[in-house]
Amino acid sequence: MSGVESALVEIVGERNVLTDGDAMSGYLVDWMGRYSGIADAVVRPRTVGEVAAVVKVAAAAKIQICIQGGNTGLVGGSVPPATAEGRRRIVLSTARMTDLDAVDPIGRCVGAQAGATIAAIDAHAAVHGLMFPVDLASRDSATAGGVVATNAGGIRMIRHGNTRAAILGIEAVRANGDILRRWSPLVKDNVGYDIPGLLAGSEGTLAIITRVLFRLVSPPLATVVVVAALERVADALALIGRAREAGLAIEAAEFMTHEGVDLVAEHGSRRPVCAPAPYHLLLEVSGAGDTETAVVDLLDDAEGIVDAVLEPGPARALWKIREGHTEAIARATTTPVVKLDVSFPIRSLPHAIAELQDLPGHLDVACRPILFGHVGDGNIHVNLLDVPAEAADTVTEAVFGVVDRLDGSISAEHGIGRAKTAWTRLGRSPIDLATMRVVKDALDPQGLLNPGVLFG
Ligand code: FAD
Ligand code: 2HG
Ligand code: ZN
Numbered sequence: 001m002s003g004v005e006s007a008l009v010e011i012v013g014e015r016n017v018l019t020d021g022d023a024m025s026g027y028l029v030d031w032m033g034r035y036s037g038i039a040d041a042v043v044r045p046r047t048v049g050e051v052a053a054v055v056k057v058a059a060a061a062k063i064q065i066c067i068q069g070g071n072t073g074l075v076g077g078s079v080p081p082a083t084a085e086g087r088r089r090i091v092l093s094t095a096r097m098t099d100l101d102a103v104d105p106i107g108r109c110v111g112a113q114a115g116a117t118i119a120a121i122d123a124h125a126a127v128h129g130l131m132f133p134v135d136l137a138s139r140d141s142a143t144a145g146g147v148v149a150t151n152a153g154g155i156r157m158i159r160h161g162n163t164r165a166a167i168l169g170i171e172a173v174r175a176n177g178d179i180l181r182r183w184s185p186l187v188k189d190n191v192g193y194d195i196p197g198l199l200a201g202s203e204g205t206l207a208i209i210t211r212v213l214f215r216l217v218s219p220p221l222a223t224v225v226v227v228a229a230l231e232r233v234a235d236a237l238a239l240i241g242r243a244r245e246a247g248l249a250i251e252a253a254e255f256m257t258h259e260g261v262d263l264v265a266e267h268g269s270r271r272p273v274c275a276p277a278p279y280h281l282l283l284e285v286s287g288a289g290d291t292e293t294a295v296v297d298l299l300d301d302a303e304g305i306v307d308a309v310l311e312p313g314p315a316r317a318l319w320k321i322r323e324g325h326t327e328a329i330a331r332a333t334t335t336p337v338v339k340l341d342v343s344f345p346i347r348s349l350p351h352a353i354a355e356l357q358d359l360p361g362h363l364d365v366a367c368r369p370i371l372f373g374h375v376g377d378g379n380i381h382v383n384l385l386d387v388p389a390e391a392a393d394t395v396t397e398a399v400f401g402v403v404d405r406l407d408g409s410i411s412a413e414h415g416i417g418r419a420k421t422a423w424t425r426l427g428r429s430p431i432d433l434a435t436m437r438v439v440k441d442a443l444d445p446q447g448l449l450n451p452g453v454l455f456g
Contacts, residue, residue, distance in 0.1 A: 004061050008043055008090075011053045016044040016096070027091045030079045031072045031138075034336050035418060037080030039066065042091045048171060048179055048210040054092060055208065056177035064089035064451050067204040069115060069146030072138040074326075074339055075417025077203050077453045078146075089451070092208065094145050103128045107185040108216045109168050114145030114209050121214065130216040133160035137323040145209040151201030153413030155252045158376040160217055162413070164200035169213030172199055175444040183213055198439070203415050204450040206443045220251050220286035224295045225318045228308040229277030233350040233375075235304030236281040240376055242302060246294055248285040253376030254322045256280040257357075260370045261321055268328035270321045275307035281375070282322050325372050329383050338367075338384040338392050339419075342403045343412035346378045355402045356382055363398055365391035379412040393422075400426055421456030 008017045018024050019041045029036040040063075045051045058065050066080040068091050080089055094115035101111035105128045112121050118139040122132040134147055136154035146152070147163045148170070160166065169183035182195045199207055230236055233255075240253050258278055264270045274280060287294055292312050299308050311318045329337055344352040353371060360367050366386045373381040384395050400410050400423055410427050411420055424433060440447075440455065 004057060004063065004088075005041065007057045008041065008054060011050050011057070012043060012045050016046075018042040018044075024091075027068060027071070027093060028079055030076055032074065032330060032337070032339070035076035035079050035082070037066070037082050038084050039080045039089050039091045042093055044093045044096050046096045048173065051092070051173045051208055051210050052177045052179050054090075055173050055175065058090060059176055059446065059448060061088070062446060062448070063087075064448050065208070066091045066450055067145075067149070067208055068093045069143035069149070070117065070138065070141035072142045073146065073150060073417060074341070074414045075411075075419040077150075077415060077417030077450065081418070081452045087451070094143060094210075097145075097210065100124045103130065103216070104185060105130065109185050109213055110216060111169075111183075111211055111213045112144040113211050114143060116144050118142050118144070118147060125216045126219075129218070131219040132214065133166045133217045134163050137326060144212045144214070148200050148209050148212055149202060149204050150415045151413070153374060153377065153379065155254065155374065157374060157413075158253055159220075159249065159251050164197055166215050167196045167200060167212060168215050170196040170199055170209060171211035172207035172209045174207050175446065175449050179210075180207060183211075185213065201415065203417065203454045205440055205454050206449065208449070220249065221288055222291045222312070223251060223284055223286045223314060224291045225282065225284045225311040226295055226299065226308055227273050227318050227321075228281045228283070228299065228302075229274035229306040230279045230281055231277060231304040231306060233279055233353050235302070236279060236375060237346065237349065238304075239281060239283065239298070239302050242298055243283060243285050243295075246298055248287045248291065248294060248298075250376060251284040251286050252282065252374075253284075254282040254373070255375035255380070256282070256322060256325070256372045257370070259368075260325055260372045263332055263370060264321050264324040264328040266328075267331040268321075268324035270324045273309045273318060273321065277306040282318065322372070325370070325381075325383075329370060329385065333385045335385070335387060335389060336392070338387050338395055340382040340384070340396065340399050340410075341373075341379070341412050341414040342382060342399065342408050342410060343377065343379045344403070344406050344408040348406045348408070349375065349378060349380070352402060352406050352408065353380065355406075356380070356399065359395070359398055363395060365394060367391075367395050374413075377412070378408075396423070416454045418452055421452070421454065424454075424456075
């Protein structure tokens with residue numbers, strides 16, 4: 001790399017070209033500790049001009065570029081491939097690209113550099129009485145570029161849509177180093193292709209996102225969080241429906257099972273808030289009137305409720321058990337977790353969840369399913385613990401079989417990354433996949449951006 005290395009040092013400075021193994025190590029392993037990769041250097045630009053210059057050097061030398069934001073992705077896309085395959089490659093980290101523009105309180109939008117965290121953008125918006133519409137438990141590390149690249153869903157999706165819906169404009173560096181800027185606070189603008197929409201969910205395979213113009217929303221009026229312990233999945237869906245009928249806005253609708261709640265108590269030190277029951281629903285609602293009384297009335301009339309606990313206001317205590325799932329699961333297991341993120345038509349959820357819970361009885365291998373997720377969006381996170389490494393594909397296929405039968409999706413919000421490339425054919429038709437390939441080849445003809453991600 002030496003000629004290239006000195007060119008990179010000239011662009012970003014010596015301190016921001018890491019080549020020492022120890023200095024690079026944190027960039028080469030993913031959040032789960034499941035995927036690790038090999039790179040010749042980690043490069044940390046500060047500006048879009050530096051990103052463009054780095055890409056030009058890399059493109060001229062045919063060096064692959066693996067893009068990394070907060071490294072909280074759950075499908076292995078944020079770290080380089082595990083083998084060198086005779087290729088030189090760098091990790092391009094956006095860690096130093098954390099600028100936030102001034103909030104536009106009238107246009108209700110804000111520009112953020114790709115490495116700004118979701119928590120920082122939200123705190124910045126809050127100063128103007130506004131809110132960033134995307135929220136997820138990884139908010140302190142996940143970045144603007146990361147949530148756009150994965151088109152993250154998260155806990156507010158039911159109310160405000162996914163990340164794609166929050167984008168007004170984008171700045172990105174193409175694989176040849178050109179800077180692409182589609183940046184306008186216009187709410188309505190139909191001139192040609194939706195380039196920000198195309199880059200959302202592209203998982204770093206089409207361009208490097210350097211700045212995003214995000215839509216902001218008003219925070220909810222008086223909110224109430226309720227955790228209800230329930231007998232059946234259908235009771236959870238009925239409660240969500242009745243809250244809507246009562247005129248309440250659903251800010252979040254999250255699902256847990258007693259296995260997950262017990263696991264978080266054991267490995268995440270969060271005591272259960274409700275009496276034991278097969279299922280738990282966390283519902284956050286808002287309304288203009290007396291929301292708390294409306295929720296109490298709702299619970300009085302609802303069926304299948306074993307127990308319920310209320311928490312008024314923006315307090316987060318009841319969220320802790322739900323948001324503690326991912327970390328508790330990571331701590332609870334000695335074998336790598338088979339982590340799947342699937343969705344179903346909402347009407348099929350009771351059937352789908354029953355089938356997923358019954359999987360251990362139908363498989364010849366050990367497997368302990370922990371199900372939770374954004375039930376209001378039909379999105380269930382299926383974490384399978386205690387699966388022997390050699391059986392990971394078998395249990396994955398079994399889950400995807402349920403998805404296929406019930407017309408669901410094999411990736412609801414986490415993306416494909418490196419983890420799911422073998423199964424994209426279950427989610428897209430051959431012509432669909434060929435069209436994606438045409439787009440990839442047109443924008444990245446040398447195949448330099450995020451090799452092995454999305455396309456395998
Ligand atoms: P990274 O992990 O660094 O990268 C993710 C992908 O985006 C990679 O393919 C990477 O190459 C690409 N990428 C990153 N930055 C750029 C850029 N600037 N330009 C182009 N490509 C880029 N996800 C959800 O959808 N909903 C959730 O509710 C949710 N909750 C989570 C909770 C926990 C505790 C954890 C650990 C993860 C959670 N995630 C969730 C997954 C993860 O946080 C999201 O996928 C997030 O969007 C990743 O952001 P990041 O900055 O960490 O990206
Ligand atoms: C969540 O909703 C995340 O908490 C993580 O999407 C899901 O760990 C998981 O499976
Ligand atoms: Zn999720």
